[in-house]
Amino acid sequence: MISPDKMYPLTAHEKQHYAEHGYALVKAVFSKDEAAYFRKEVHDIAQRLLANQADDVVNQGWSSGAKVTDLPRELLHCHNVQFHSSALARLLVDPRLTDRAADILGDNVQLHHTKMFIKPPEKGAPFPMHQDAPYFPHENHSMIAAIIHFDDAPIEKGCVRVVPGSHRAGMREHLSDGGHHLPPEEFPVADAMPCPAEAGDVLFFSYLTIHGSGLNTSQEARTTLLVQMRDPEDLPLVETHVSRGQGHMLRGVDPLANSGPSVPSPVRLKAVTDRV
Numbered sequence: 001m002i003s004p005d006k007m008y009p010l011t012a013h014e015k016q017h018y019a020e021h022g023y024a025l026v027k028a029v030f031s032k033d034e035a036a037y038f039r040k041e042v043h044d045i046a047q048r049l050l051a052n053q054a055d056d057v058v059n060q061g062w063s064s065g066a067k068v069t070d071l072p073r074e075l076l077h078c079h080n081v082q083f084h085s086s087a088l089a090r091l092l093v094d095p096r097l098t099d100r101a102a103d104i105l106g107d108n109v110q111l112h113h114t115k116m117f118i119k120p121p122e123k124g125a126p127f128p129m130h131q132d133a134p135y136f137p138h139e140n141h142s143m144i145a146a147i148i149h150f151d152d153a154p155i156e157k158g159c160v161r162v163v164p165g166s167h168r169a170g171m172r173e174h175l176s177d178g179g180h181h182l183p184p185e186e187f188p189v190a191d192a193m194p195c196p197a198e199a200g201d202v203l204f205f206s207y208l209t210i211h212g213s214g215l216n217t218s219q220e221a222r223t224t225l226l227v228q229m230r231d232p233e234d235l236p237l238v239e240t241h242v243s244r245g246q247g248h249m250l251r252g253v254d255p256l257a258n259s260g261p262s263v264p265s266p267v268r269l270k271a272v273t274d275r276v
């Protein structure tokens, strides 16, 4: 049933934990069966992109992964997954996700961007510790990430790690060689608090919370979808990190929306192949 009511709030403990530590791991937001379904959708996207030889689907986790390890590393990723799969589009407006997001950032929840990550077995690329804020700074710092886990992410799979309470100290100076990151010797990934999760769990955290992740050394892939969301009245300080689907309302309304022409979506031209 579609309803304006908030049906899936955070618990009082989760809210208090988020306020104090800048993150909350919410267990079993989605069922194991749903997680398996979404996992397949994500892996299918990766396979289609690889078959299409799409740019940058598979990389080394950008050059910043080298700040964490010298070992071989690989990451499959894709932004804007809701344009690839209707299952993932539906997931973005699911009240089990958006009601909880609303408990953190306010009743109106607007999409900033999505990105899927598959950290392959044995060499799944790590992320050095960083805040997301330097990538897309906003006036009121309402921005949050929700990392939806589609398979289990124990420590050995390179689960996300956080520095609890770090959101309270505001935006920090970052190094920007190979993506924004904090000095690895000052903020080693191994010293951060691991957030091991199971398929169906969602990790919410502020874009000011320092986070990163280790190498996946296990025999299984780690599959996640990151959904970055904001209060639509919280405006960006710089025009950067603009993506397809940005501004889509996931819950509530956009009080600042105007009636101007919509931004045209990219033209899709059929590739000329040798099928003539």
Ligand SMILES: O=C(O)CCC(=O)C(=O)O
Pocket: 117, 127, 132, 147, 158, 159, 160, 211, 212, 213, 214, 224, 226
């Ligand atoms: O999924 C991960 O391992 C970390 C991702 C991350 O830190 C980011 O995308 O900002």
